[in-house]
Amino acid sequence: MHPITAYGAFERQEVTSTVMSRGEGVFVEDRDGRKKLDAFAGLYCVNVGYGRTEIADAIAEQARKLAYFHAYGGHGTEASITLAKMILDRAPKHMSKVYFGLSGSDANETNIKLVWYYNEVKGRPEKKKIISRWRAYHGSGLISGSLTGLPLFHKQFGLPLEYVKHTEAPYGLRRPDPEMSDEAFVDYLAQRLEELIAKEGADTIAAFIGEPVLGTGGIVPPPAGYWDRIQPILKKYDILLIADEVVTGFGRLGSMFGSEHYNIRPDIITIAKGLTSAYAPLSGSIVSEDVWSVIRDGTNTHGPFGHGWTYSAHPLCAAAGVANLKLIDEMGLVANAREVGGYLKAELTSALVNHPAVVEVRGEGLMCAVELASLKDGKSAFNPSDTVVPRIVAEIGRKGVIARPMPQADVIGYAPPLCLTKSEADIIVGATRDAIEEFSFPA
Known part of the structure; x- marks a missing residue:
């Protein structure tokens, strides 16, 4: 199929x-x-x-040495440790840890569980809702498919799930009034976001997720000033920001990350695709120091973080990622x-x-x-x-x-x-x- x-x-x-x-x-x-x-x-x-034989050779060498070992309970491999360090060396400086998965969809599923755990630890279990945008693409799982703002990924599946709410997309060509300036359009988008927050209740909203540039929803760069207007609203209402950089991460916009390109300061960054150039399936959730410290301290009270994938930090995929990031730099x-x-x-x-x-x-x-x-x-x-x-x-x-x-x-x-x-x-x-x-x- x-x-x-x-x-x-x-x-x-x-x-x-x-x-x-x-x-x-x-x-x-x-x-x-x-x-x-x-x-x-x-x-x-x-x-x-x-x-690119450099990546193929790296995968083959890793397979000969150690084809697999899990990452549960603090285990690791040299490849996954090296790759995590390389990612953080390229990411915004306030980011702290990388949680590895296999696809952008599962990374966004992980992100929502990270956000929910974070708020549980902070004594705010009612902060569960996630705001996404119409025409966004964040995957095709249950939560990630709900975050996606395209009806094709909702109909016949009973999606979106109740925790996910959608706001207007920064799609300039489809602004409500064709005569509206970019500045006025950004004002409108900010107003619509605040209206949604007021309607749902800020104390129930955990995070906002957005692609720096809309991808599958039409390949749409945001109007000038969009991210500068959206971020203060999220900060005002204590709403975490997830930057979905599955497409934009590792160079596609002419910057290493879209967050750098648009001066975005995310709490979590989703990565996949360009991480290995698809030579092996690998994704990641890059977590800020602020979010990481809450999650870490939560495990002191609640025990091990109850989330994991068998193939998290798979050494063959990590070896591909290491070779790939070297090539991006060298070329x-x-x-x-x-x-x-x-x-x-x-x-x-x-x-x-x-x-x-x-x-x-x-x-x-x-x-x-x-x-x-x-x-x-x-x-x-x-x-x-x-x-x-x-x-x-x-x-x-x-x-x-x-x-x-x-x-x-x-x-x-x-x-x-x-x-x-x-x-x-x-x-x-x-x-x-x-x-x-x-x-x-x-x-």
């Missing part, structure tokens, strides 16, 4: 099935020998590019994401700015999106049954580039490996321009 797949259509062979066999740099090749530029880095995750990929990402956005803008169906080209670092709208008025969404963006993305694929049709939006998404060159960016731009220009948009 494939994830995020229409199973009936798949069995009827209405959904394209591709079996990949190899990759090198920013290119992948299927088993029939068709080579394509992967402009979405798998799922935002192959930051260093494909075929200068953070700076490259900043430079080539700016180039990609500028070239896409230049190529598409005059097309009547293109509403906006936006992005930050090596996250970029092209949003389309109906030709009828240049604003309305297309009828979903017309599958406009999926068909355009399929044509981009036939032209040798893998892009992503973003869910529940008329948006083409790009998040290529951080090793992308300007000449490779030109390939993405050319395929996108030609596919859009050749497409017959519905009247």
Whole structure:
């Protein structure tokens, strides 16, 4: 069973099935020998590019020495200890500890349990609610799927769970009044957040979670000043801040972390994807010193922290992470994401700015999106049954580039490996321009 797949259509062979066999740099090749530029880095995750033998060798060496040992009860391995130190060396300076998992979804499940435990220890068991944002993506578990603000991940599952509340997304193109300035839009978002806090009761709200840049919800950078307005509100009401950096961590925005990029001071940071460049599954919850000290002291009274995964801090995955972070530094990929990402956005803008169906080209670092709208008025969404963006993305694929049709939006998404060159960016731009220009948009 494939994830995020229409199973009936798949069995009827209405959904394209591709079996990949190899990759090198920013290119992948299927088993029939068709080579394509992967402009979405798998799922935002192959930051260093494909075929990096340094990581493969590190995994193999670790497997020969010690394939597995658990992390329960204070156990560890040299690989996991080394990686935790490397993460903290790159993270905001007030962060203190790393709790390892395997996926961004399980890391956000861990985060909520950390937050709940923290408030139990502080004698505030009623502080349980989590505020997320519509169009956010935080995973597809029970809590993490509830935090996600996309109906696709809620319907037929009975989600979101009652503890999760959603507020407005900082999606500038969809502001309630098109004439509203960025400053006024940020004021509106702050007001809506305070209204939700007042409605629910600040003494019942434990945390606010947000991606520095909205990812799966449309690849949307926040308007200027957004995070500067939101953080004082959270502090005022004693609400913890979780920065979900599963996508933005380790260089994608042209900064090591999105928290650094937007001057965010989180209590917990979620990491995954770029931590190992997906060469092995690994995630983490980076916990601030303030949160850590409360949790640590809580175990003096309540006994061991009752949460764990069998594969937490798995040594093979940790070895991959160590090799990956070394490569990010050695290859200068953070700076490259900043430079080539700016180039990609500028070239896409230049190529598409005059097309009547293109509403906006936006992005930050090596996250970029092209949003389309109906030709009828240049604003309305297309009828979903017309599958406009999926068909355009399929044509981009036939032209040798893998892009992503973003869910529940008329948006083409790009998040290529951080090793992308300007000449490779030109390939993405050319395929996108030609596919859009050749497409017959519905009247």
